[in-house]
Amino acid sequence: MKILSTLFxxxxxxxxxxxxxxxxxxxxxxATQMSCDPSRIEIVEHQELANGDMTWTGLCLGDTYQCRxxxxxxxxxxxxSQFPN
Numbered sequence: 446m447k448i449l450s451t452l453f454x455x456x457x458x459x460x461x462x463x464x465x466x467x468x469x470x471x472x473x474x475x476a477t478q479m480s481c482d483p484s485r486i487e488i489v490e491h492q493e494l495a496n497g498d499m500t501w502t503g504l505c506l507g508d509t510y511q512c513r514x515x516x517x518x519x520x521x522x523x524x525x526s527q528f529p530n
Contacts, residue, residue: 467491468488468491469483471486471488471491471499471501471503471512472484472486472488472503474512474514474519475488475501475503475505475510475512475519475521478510478512478519478520478521479503479505479508479510479521481505481506485505485506486503486504486505487503487504487505488501488502488503489502489503489504490502498513498514498515498516499513499514500512500513500514501513503521508523508524509523509524510522510523510524511524
């Protein structure tokens, strides 16, 4: 049973990575925080946590931002490196 649960979670993660709707939502939600047009934001990685919150890394105009959505509230902070860890 645990193997099936793990496979299901992994398949959801893979599907969410390839889903352009999720990417466009993250771009829109990041835009204000990054002071950047959504079309210029590149989401390089994202993850939905078990509690429904999300984390993602976004790039815009040479800057890298680590973003989080908790309880419907989005916050992004500029990272010191231009490349995600």
